[in-house]
Amino acid sequence: ENPEYLKNKFSNTNDVVDYKNWQVGLGRRFSSLKIYYLIKTFGVEGLQKSITDTVELGKTFEEELKKDDRFKLFCRREMTLIC
Secondary structure, three states: OOOHHHOOHHHHOOOOOOHHHOOOOOOHHHHHHHHHHHHHHHHHHHHHHHHHHHHHHHHHHHHHHHHOOOOOOOOOOEOOEOO
16 A cells, blocks of 8 residues: 555556566665676676775775864774764
8 A cells, every 4th residue: 555645656556667666676686686786787796896896985084084184984984984
């Protein structure tokens, strides 16, 4: 059953196909499919470069925060997570 804000006269009478109900399940198989296409699209080296670049960006951001007295770091940086 749709929430009130998604109801309309066309969907309620089943005169049209509601494509919002057509989705891939968010299970383990779909997660592995996402990883497969990610590796297929960017390659292992491209994926490694993307992760490395993101970690470097986290390091740069941490350094910039340390320079500014308005911010205080409560724990050391893990990958790109900065608190």
